[in-house]
Amino acid sequence: MRLAALLLFAATATSMPAQSTVRTADPAARGVPLTAFPRFVKLSDKVYGYEEIRQPGFTTVSLVVIGRNGVLVADGQGSVQATQTMLDKIQTLTPLPVKWYVVGSDHGDHTAGNSVLPKDIRFVVHANSLAQLRKDSAAAVAANRPAVIVPTAAMTSDTETLDLGGITVRVRFLGRAHTGGDLMVEVPSEKLLFMSEAYLNRVFPAMRSAYGAEWVRTIDSALALKNVDLFIPGHGFIEDAKVSREELVAFRESLLAVIAEVKRLKAAGLTVDQAIAQVNWGPYTKWFLAEQQSPIAIRRLWTELDGASK
Numbered sequence: 021m022r023l024a025a026l027l028l029f030a031a032t033a034t035s036m037p038a039q040s041t042v043r044t045a046d047p048a049a050r051g052v053p054l055t056a057f058p059r060f061v062k063l064s065d066k067v068y069g070y071e072e073i074r075q076p077g078f079t080t081v082s083l084v085v086i087g088r089n090g091v092l093v094a095d096g097q098g099s100v101q102a103t104q105t106m107l108d109k110i111q112t113l114t115p116l117p118v119k120w121y122v123v124g125s126d127h128g129d130h131t132a133g134n135s136v137l138p139k140d141i142r143f144v145v146h147a148n149s150l151a152q153l154r155k156d157s158a159a160a161v162a163a164n165r166p167a168v169i170v171p172t173a174a175m176t177s178d179t180e181t182l183d184l185g186g187i188t189v190r191v192r193f194l195g196r197a198h199t200g201g202d203l204m205v206e207v208p209s210e211k212l213l214f215m216s217e218a219y220l221n222r223v224f225p226a227m228r229s230a231y232g233a234e235w236v237r238t239i240d241s242a243l244a245l246k247n248v249d250l251f252i253p254g255h256g257f258i259e260d261a262k263v264s265r266e267e268l269v270a271f272r273e274s275l276l277a278v279i280a281e282v283k284r285l286k287a288a289g290l291t292v293d294q295a296i297a298q299v300n301w302g303p304y305t306k307w308f309l310a311e312q313q314s315p316i317a318i319r320r321l322w323t324e325l326d327g328a329s330k
Protein backbone atom coordinates (compact mmCIF):
# COMPACT_ATOMS: atom_id res chain seq x y z
CA MET A 21 0.00 0.00 0.00
CA ARG A 22 2.69 2.41 1.04
CA LEU A 23 4.97 1.37 -1.81
CA ALA A 24 2.17 1.67 -4.34
CA ALA A 25 1.47 5.20 -3.19
CA LEU A 26 5.11 6.15 -3.51
CA LEU A 27 5.36 4.74 -7.01
CA LEU A 28 2.22 6.57 -8.06
CA PHE A 29 3.68 9.72 -6.65
CA ALA A 30 6.97 9.20 -8.46
CA ALA A 31 5.08 9.05 -11.71
CA THR A 32 3.24 12.33 -11.20
CA ALA A 33 5.57 14.57 -9.20
CA THR A 34 7.99 17.08 -10.54
CA SER A 35 11.29 18.11 -9.07
CA MET A 36 12.34 21.71 -8.80
CA PRO A 37 13.26 23.37 -12.10
CA ALA A 38 16.74 23.94 -13.39
CA GLN A 39 18.09 27.46 -13.20
CA SER A 40 17.93 27.86 -16.96
CA THR A 41 14.13 27.78 -16.73
CA VAL A 42 12.36 30.79 -18.25
CA ARG A 43 11.38 33.23 -15.51
CA THR A 44 7.68 33.78 -15.98
CA ALA A 45 4.37 32.92 -14.34
CA ASP A 46 2.99 31.84 -17.72
CA PRO A 47 3.07 28.01 -18.01
CA ALA A 48 3.08 28.13 -21.82
CA ALA A 49 6.05 30.51 -21.93
CA ARG A 50 7.82 28.26 -19.44
CA GLY A 51 7.15 25.21 -21.55
CA VAL A 52 4.85 23.45 -19.05
CA PRO A 53 1.57 22.22 -20.56
CA LEU A 54 -1.60 22.96 -18.57
CA THR A 55 -2.22 19.21 -18.51
CA ALA A 56 0.75 18.91 -16.10
CA PHE A 57 -1.40 20.48 -13.35
CA PRO A 58 -2.29 20.02 -10.60
CA ARG A 59 1.08 18.73 -9.46
CA PHE A 60 3.20 18.38 -6.36
CA VAL A 61 6.67 19.87 -6.22
CA LYS A 62 8.65 17.79 -3.75
CA LEU A 63 10.65 20.05 -1.41
CA SER A 64 11.69 17.32 1.05
CA ASP A 65 10.37 13.95 2.26
CA LYS A 66 7.86 15.79 4.45
CA VAL A 67 7.12 18.99 2.54
CA TYR A 68 5.47 19.50 -0.84
CA GLY A 69 4.34 22.49 -2.82
CA TYR A 70 1.09 22.03 -4.74
CA GLU A 71 0.62 23.96 -7.98
CA GLU A 72 -2.88 24.15 -9.49
CA ILE A 73 -4.05 26.30 -12.38
CA ARG A 74 -6.55 29.09 -11.88
CA GLN A 75 -7.99 31.47 -14.43
CA PRO A 76 -6.64 33.10 -16.52
CA GLY A 77 -4.04 30.35 -16.61
CA PHE A 78 -1.42 30.72 -13.89
CA THR A 79 -0.73 28.74 -10.73
CA THR A 80 -2.13 29.03 -7.24
CA VAL A 81 0.25 27.39 -4.77
CA SER A 82 -0.59 25.55 -1.55
CA LEU A 83 1.90 24.08 0.93
CA VAL A 84 1.62 20.56 2.41
CA VAL A 85 3.65 19.52 5.47
CA ILE A 86 3.44 15.93 6.70
CA GLY A 87 4.14 15.10 10.35
CA ARG A 88 3.67 11.90 12.33
CA ASN A 89 0.51 13.34 13.88
CA GLY A 90 -1.12 14.60 10.71
CA VAL A 91 -0.87 16.97 7.76
CA LEU A 92 -0.74 20.76 7.68
CA VAL A 93 -2.03 22.62 4.64
CA ALA A 94 -1.27 26.30 4.07
CA ASP A 95 -3.80 27.91 1.70
CA GLY A 96 -6.46 26.01 -0.20
CA GLN A 97 -7.57 26.38 -3.78
CA GLY A 98 -10.24 28.51 -5.44
CA SER A 99 -13.22 26.18 -5.57
CA VAL A 100 -14.76 23.25 -3.71
CA GLN A 101 -13.77 20.96 -6.57
CA ALA A 102 -10.16 22.19 -6.71
CA THR A 103 -9.65 21.88 -2.95
CA GLN A 104 -11.25 18.41 -2.93
CA THR A 105 -8.85 17.36 -5.70
CA MET A 106 -5.95 18.62 -3.60
CA LEU A 107 -7.16 16.66 -0.55
CA ASP A 108 -7.52 13.53 -2.72
CA LYS A 109 -3.98 13.97 -4.03
CA ILE A 110 -2.60 14.47 -0.52
CA GLN A 111 -3.90 10.96 0.21
CA THR A 112 -1.46 9.64 -2.43
CA LEU A 113 1.35 11.06 -0.24
CA THR A 114 0.16 9.90 3.18
CA PRO A 115 -2.79 8.14 4.84
CA LEU A 116 -2.66 10.66 7.71
CA PRO A 117 -5.52 13.15 8.11
CA VAL A 118 -5.26 16.88 7.38
CA LYS A 119 -5.33 18.43 10.86
CA TRP A 120 -4.09 22.01 10.46
CA TYR A 121 -4.90 24.76 7.96
CA VAL A 122 -3.06 28.08 7.83
CA VAL A 123 -4.89 31.02 6.23
CA GLY A 124 -1.97 32.57 4.33
CA SER A 125 -4.40 34.57 2.19
CA ASP A 126 -8.07 35.15 2.99
CA HIS A 127 -8.91 35.77 -0.68
CA GLY A 128 -11.40 33.51 -2.43
CA ASP A 129 -8.91 31.99 -4.86
CA HIS A 130 -7.32 30.37 -1.78
CA THR A 131 -10.32 29.86 0.53
CA ALA A 132 -13.43 29.24 -1.60
CA GLY A 133 -13.03 25.46 -1.36
CA ASN A 134 -12.59 25.32 2.41
CA SER A 135 -16.02 23.78 3.03
CA VAL A 136 -14.53 20.37 2.11
CA LEU A 137 -11.82 20.53 4.79
CA PRO A 138 -12.27 18.10 7.71
CA LYS A 139 -14.80 19.49 10.21
CA ASP A 140 -12.40 19.18 13.17
CA ILE A 141 -9.51 20.92 11.40
CA ARG A 142 -7.51 23.43 13.44
CA PHE A 143 -7.28 26.83 11.69
CA VAL A 144 -4.45 29.29 12.17
CA VAL A 145 -5.57 32.73 11.03
CA HIS A 146 -4.55 36.32 11.68
CA ALA A 147 -7.15 38.60 13.31
CA ASN A 148 -7.26 40.82 10.19
CA SER A 149 -8.09 37.84 7.96
CA LEU A 150 -10.61 36.49 10.46
CA ALA A 151 -12.43 39.83 10.37
CA GLN A 152 -12.39 39.76 6.56
CA LEU A 153 -13.71 36.18 6.40
CA ARG A 154 -16.54 37.13 8.77
CA LYS A 155 -17.49 40.00 6.43
CA ASP A 156 -17.26 37.72 3.39
CA SER A 157 -19.41 35.12 5.13
CA ALA A 158 -22.14 37.63 5.96
CA ALA A 159 -22.09 38.90 2.37
CA ALA A 160 -22.31 35.35 1.01
CA VAL A 161 -25.30 34.55 3.21
CA ALA A 162 -27.06 37.78 2.16
CA ALA A 163 -26.44 37.05 -1.53
CA ASN A 164 -27.28 33.33 -1.32
CA ARG A 165 -23.77 32.41 -2.45
CA PRO A 166 -21.85 29.31 -1.28
CA ALA A 167 -20.81 29.38 2.38
CA VAL A 168 -17.53 30.99 3.44
CA ILE A 169 -15.82 28.94 6.16
CA VAL A 170 -14.94 31.15 9.14
CA PRO A 171 -12.40 29.98 11.74
CA THR A 172 -13.49 30.38 15.36
CA ALA A 173 -10.48 32.25 16.74
CA ALA A 174 -7.46 34.24 15.55
CA MET A 175 -3.85 33.70 16.61
CA THR A 176 -2.91 35.80 19.62
CA SER A 177 0.69 36.65 18.76
CA ASP A 178 2.75 37.19 15.61
CA THR A 179 4.37 33.76 15.79
CA GLU A 180 2.85 30.38 16.49
CA THR A 181 4.82 27.13 16.55
CA LEU A 182 3.08 23.87 15.69
CA ASP A 183 4.52 20.43 16.38
CA LEU A 184 3.23 18.07 13.70
CA GLY A 185 5.18 15.11 15.12
CA GLY A 186 8.78 14.87 13.94
CA ILE A 187 8.55 18.21 12.17
CA THR A 188 7.84 21.69 13.48
CA VAL A 189 6.38 24.64 11.58
CA ARG A 190 6.43 28.28 12.59
CA VAL A 191 3.51 30.38 11.42
CA ARG A 192 4.63 33.99 11.09
CA PHE A 193 2.97 37.36 10.67
CA LEU A 194 5.76 39.62 9.38
CA GLY A 195 3.52 42.62 8.66
CA ARG A 196 0.70 43.60 6.33
CA ALA A 197 1.21 42.95 2.62
CA HIS A 198 -1.36 41.67 0.11
CA THR A 199 -4.40 41.22 2.36
CA GLY A 200 -3.52 42.71 5.76
CA GLY A 201 -3.71 39.32 7.49
CA ASP A 202 -0.81 37.80 5.57
CA LEU A 203 0.54 34.68 7.29
CA MET A 204 3.65 32.79 6.24
CA VAL A 205 4.72 29.26 7.13
CA GLU A 206 8.35 28.59 7.96
CA VAL A 207 9.61 25.02 8.14
CA PRO A 208 12.92 25.47 9.99
CA SER A 209 14.24 21.95 9.41
CA GLU A 210 13.88 22.43 5.64
CA LYS A 211 14.95 26.09 5.65
CA LEU A 212 11.93 27.18 3.67
CA LEU A 213 9.25 29.86 3.93
CA PHE A 214 5.84 29.65 2.25
CA MET A 215 4.86 33.30 1.76
CA SER A 216 1.36 32.91 0.29
CA GLU A 217 0.32 36.02 -1.66
CA ALA A 218 2.97 38.23 -0.08
CA TYR A 219 5.17 36.74 -2.82
CA LEU A 220 3.82 36.68 -6.39
CA ASN A 221 6.43 35.20 -8.69
CA ARG A 222 6.48 37.24 -11.93
CA VAL A 223 2.88 38.25 -11.37
CA PHE A 224 2.12 41.99 -11.46
CA PRO A 225 1.53 43.30 -7.90
CA ALA A 226 -2.12 42.58 -7.12
CA MET A 227 -3.25 45.38 -4.84
CA ARG A 228 -7.04 45.26 -4.43
CA SER A 229 -6.65 45.00 -0.64
CA ALA A 230 -2.92 45.64 -0.34
CA TYR A 231 -0.75 47.91 1.82
CA GLY A 232 1.91 48.98 -0.67
CA ALA A 233 4.65 50.54 1.48
CA GLU A 234 4.13 48.01 4.30
CA TRP A 235 4.28 45.14 1.78
CA VAL A 236 7.85 46.14 0.86
CA ARG A 237 8.86 46.13 4.53
CA THR A 238 7.19 42.74 5.06
CA ILE A 239 9.28 41.28 2.23
CA ASP A 240 12.39 42.84 3.78
CA SER A 241 11.57 40.99 7.00
CA ALA A 242 11.21 37.72 5.09
CA LEU A 243 14.49 38.23 3.24
CA ALA A 244 16.20 38.94 6.57
CA LEU A 245 15.19 35.62 8.16
CA LYS A 246 18.45 33.91 9.03
CA ASN A 247 17.46 30.29 8.52
CA VAL A 248 15.52 30.48 5.24
CA ASP A 249 16.97 29.47 1.85
CA LEU A 250 13.83 28.75 -0.16
CA PHE A 251 10.95 31.21 -0.60
CA ILE A 252 7.68 29.81 -1.96
CA PRO A 253 5.13 32.09 -3.66
CA GLY A 254 1.33 31.98 -3.47
CA HIS A 255 1.06 32.44 -7.26
CA GLY A 256 3.57 31.64 -9.98
CA PHE A 257 6.12 28.87 -10.07
CA ILE A 258 8.04 27.32 -7.19
CA GLU A 259 11.73 27.87 -7.96
CA ASP A 260 14.94 26.41 -6.59
CA ALA A 261 16.41 28.20 -3.57
CA LYS A 262 18.76 30.58 -5.39
CA VAL A 263 16.22 31.65 -7.99
CA SER A 264 13.47 31.93 -5.35
CA ARG A 265 15.47 34.59 -3.49
CA GLU A 266 16.37 36.43 -6.70
CA GLU A 267 12.74 36.46 -7.79
CA LEU A 268 11.53 37.61 -4.36
CA VAL A 269 13.99 40.51 -4.63
CA ALA A 270 12.68 41.16 -8.17
CA PHE A 271 9.11 41.15 -6.88
CA ARG A 272 10.08 43.63 -4.14
CA GLU A 273 11.57 45.85 -6.85
CA SER A 274 8.34 45.62 -8.85
CA LEU A 275 6.41 46.87 -5.82
CA LEU A 276 8.79 49.81 -5.43
CA ALA A 277 8.51 50.60 -9.15
CA VAL A 278 4.72 50.48 -9.09
CA ILE A 279 4.58 52.74 -6.03
CA ALA A 280 7.08 55.17 -7.61
CA GLU A 281 5.13 55.34 -10.86
CA VAL A 282 1.86 56.11 -9.08
CA LYS A 283 3.63 58.79 -7.01
CA ARG A 284 5.02 60.31 -10.21
CA LEU A 285 1.60 60.46 -11.87
CA LYS A 286 0.01 61.92 -8.75
CA ALA A 287 2.74 64.55 -8.40
CA ALA A 288 2.14 65.53 -12.04
CA GLY A 289 -1.36 66.64 -11.02
CA LEU A 290 -3.30 64.02 -12.95
CA THR A 291 -6.67 62.63 -11.93
CA VAL A 292 -6.76 58.93 -11.13
CA ASP A 293 -8.46 58.19 -14.47
CA GLN A 294 -5.82 60.16 -16.37
CA ALA A 295 -3.16 58.25 -14.45
CA ILE A 296 -4.73 54.93 -15.45
CA ALA A 297 -4.64 56.04 -19.11
CA GLN A 298 -1.07 57.38 -19.02
CA VAL A 299 0.73 54.96 -16.73
CA ASN A 300 3.99 53.40 -17.90
CA TRP A 301 5.02 50.27 -16.04
CA GLY A 302 8.15 49.70 -18.10
CA PRO A 303 9.29 46.05 -17.95
CA TYR A 304 6.43 45.10 -15.61
CA THR A 305 3.96 45.55 -18.47
CA LYS A 306 4.98 42.03 -19.48
CA TRP A 307 4.32 40.43 -16.08
CA PHE A 308 1.30 38.18 -15.70
CA LEU A 309 -2.01 40.03 -15.05
CA ALA A 310 -0.42 43.46 -15.68
CA GLU A 311 -3.30 44.76 -17.78
CA GLN A 312 -6.00 43.51 -15.40
CA GLN A 313 -4.23 44.62 -12.20
CA SER A 314 -2.93 48.01 -13.43
CA PRO A 315 -6.02 50.16 -12.68
CA ILE A 316 -6.61 48.30 -9.39
CA ALA A 317 -3.08 49.08 -8.20
CA ILE A 318 -3.34 52.73 -9.22
CA ARG A 319 -6.65 53.25 -7.38
CA ARG A 320 -5.46 51.47 -4.24
CA LEU A 321 -2.12 53.31 -4.07
CA TRP A 322 -3.85 56.61 -4.83
CA THR A 323 -5.92 56.13 -1.68
CA GLU A 324 -2.86 55.02 0.29
CA LEU A 325 -0.89 58.10 -0.80
CA ASP A 326 -3.83 60.36 0.09
CA GLY A 327 -3.87 58.80 3.54
CA ALA A 328 -0.14 59.23 3.96
CA SER A 329 -0.29 62.90 2.99
CA LYS A 330 -2.90 63.74 5.65
Ligand SMILES: [Zn+2]
Nearest residue numbers: 125127217226
Ligand atom coordinates in the same frame (compact mmCIF):
# COMPACT_ATOMS: atom_id res chain seq x y z
ZN1 LIG B 1 -5.22 37.63 -3.47
